[in-house]
Amino acid sequence: MLPEKQNLYDVYMPFVKGGGLFIATNRVFHLGEEVFALLQIMDEVDKTPITGKVIWMTPKSPQNGKKQGIGIQISSEDLDLCKKIETYLAGYDAGIGTQTL
Numbered sequence: 001m002l003p004e005k006q007n008l009y010d011v012y013m014p015f016v017k018g019g020g021l022f023i024a025t026n027r028v029f030h031l032g033e034e035v036f037a038l039l040q041i042m043d044e045v046d047k048t049p050i051t052g053k054v055i056w057m058t059p060k061s062p063q064n065g066k067k068q069g070i071g072i073q074i075s076s077e078d079l080d081l082c083k084k085i086e087t088y089l090a091g092y093d094a095g096i097g098t099q100t101l
Helices: 005-011 076-089
Strands: 020-024 034-039 048-058 069-074
Touching: 005 020, 005 076, 020 034, 020 048, 034 069, 048 076, 069 076
Parallel strands: none
Antiparallel strands: 020 069, 034 048, 048 069
16 A cells, blocks of 8 residues: 555666666565566555566665565556556655665
8 A cells, every 4th residue: 555655666676677666565476487476656545556667675684774675677568557657656756765775
């Protein structure tokens, strides 16, 4: 659940081709593995299904206080979701680091 812009800003990766998301998890995944998730954005009532593939993993004992999890490249079938996220984040600059940078 991403209830605030800061939460969404923390996990969205516009620098990934087609868009990407960081998902905090302690489950074991492999690079290239297909992932399905339900994403609840901001004040939207319904969860949005999303598919993607694992493009990186942050280990259990990460440095710099980063959370354990995976980075996924959002499927080209979910481009509307990327546009929706970018609309929510338009003009937003938290001025602080994220889980991905």
